[in-house]
Amino acid sequence: MATGRSHRPATRSRGIPEATVARLPLYLRALTALSERSVPTVSSEELAAAAGVNSAKLRKDFSYLGSYGTRGVGYDVEYLVYQISRELGLTQDWPVVIVGIGNLGAALANYGGFASRGFRVAALLDADPALAGRLVAGLPVRHIDELESIVADNQVSIGVIATPAGAAQEVTDRLVAAGVTSILNFAPTVLTVPDGVDVRKVDLSIELQILAFHEQRKAGEDRQDPDGDVPAVMPA
Numbered sequence: 372m373a374t375g376r377s378h379r380p381a382t383r384s385r386g387i388p389e390a391t392v393a394r395l396p397l398y399l400r401a402l403t404a405l406s407e408r409s410v411p412t413v414s415s416e417e418l419a420a421a422a423g424v425n426s427a428k429l430r431k432d433f434s435y436l437g438s439y440g441t442r443g444v445g446y447d448v449e450y451l452v453y454q455i456s457r458e459l460g461l462t463q464d465w466p467v468v469i470v471g472i473g474n475l476g477a478a479l480a481n482y483g484g485f486a487s488r489g490f491r492v493a494a495l496l497d498a499d500p501a502l503a504g505r506l507v508a509g510l511p512v513r514h515i516d517e518l519e520s521i522v523a524d525n526q527v528s529i530g531v532i533a534t535p536a537g538a539a540q541e542v543t544d545r546l547v548a549a550g551v552t553s554i555l556n557f558a559p560t561v562l563t564v565p566d567g568v569d570v571r572k573v574d575l576s577i578e579l580q581i582l583a584f585h586e587q588r589k590a591g592e593d594r595q596d597p598d599g600d601v602p603a604v605m606p607a
């Protein structure tokens with residue numbers, strides 16, 4: 372049994388490093404904005420700045436895609452959008468189920484950005500019988516008992532978990548047994564999954580804690596005296 376991605380290799384089967392894969396959505400977001408403004412080409416420096424990535428890293432990342440740009444012209448925006456989308460598997464429609472339709476699950480269901488990025492919400496599932504049949508974002512909430520048949524009928528391979536932490540492992544086990552092989556987990560708990568199942572975790576409170584750490588450091592720097600590196604007020 373593997374926990375999360377810990378036993379996964381650092382590179383994917385076609386030799387693209389995982390860190391590059393993680394940056395592809397950033398490039399795609401920046402390129403999509405350029406495409407919407409009908410910008411035909413972009414330099415590596417401009418695109419790197421728009422994606423918040425170092426330009427040498429960007430050129431290296433694109434070399435894995437076999438995309439080198441044209442000297443003095445840059446990269447063809449539309450072709451790169453296609454190439455990255457194809458690499459990420461976004462040129463096909465991925466059916467997704469969301470489990471736990473409370474505050475967060477309903478907000479995710481209402482997010483319009485999935486469809487335009489290659490994801491289709493196939494079903495919304497919840498254990499609360501009082502929610503069954505209620506329309507959220509135009510879809511009826513289905514009871515969790517229907518999970519297995521919904522996953523099979525819609526060939527769902529991606530599940531989004533927005534249940535309380537205490538229910539997340541049980542929901543994961545059911546999703547995996549039904550055939551789901553990728554899980555996006557919003558519940559604040561570590562999930563155990565078999566090899567071959569990918570888990571990505573989203574935790575806004577962790578991101579905020581990291582920002583709090585940096586805020587604290589910045590405040591500490593402000594308190595340092597101007598010609599020394601000893602803080603005027605020692606942290607507790």
Ligand SMILES: NC(=O)c1ccc[n+]([C@@H]2O[C@H](COP(=O)([O-])OP(=O)(O)OC[C@H]3O[C@@H](n4cnc5c(N)ncnc54)[C@H](O)[C@@H]3O)[C@@H](O)[C@H]2O)c1
Pocket residue numbers: 470471472473474475476496497498499515533534535536538541542556557558559573574575576
């Ligand atoms: N990752 C983040 O940044 C982030 C942000 C907000 C909330 N959360 C987490 O997301 C989860 C949901 O938060 P919320 O505010 O929407 O909670 P909520 O209480 O509003 O909703 C939870 C829903 O899950 C359902 N549920 C409970 N057990 C279930 C089961 N076994 N199968 C299916 N559905 C089940 C409940 O009926 C309820 O509708 C929590 O774990 C919370 O900590 C994470």
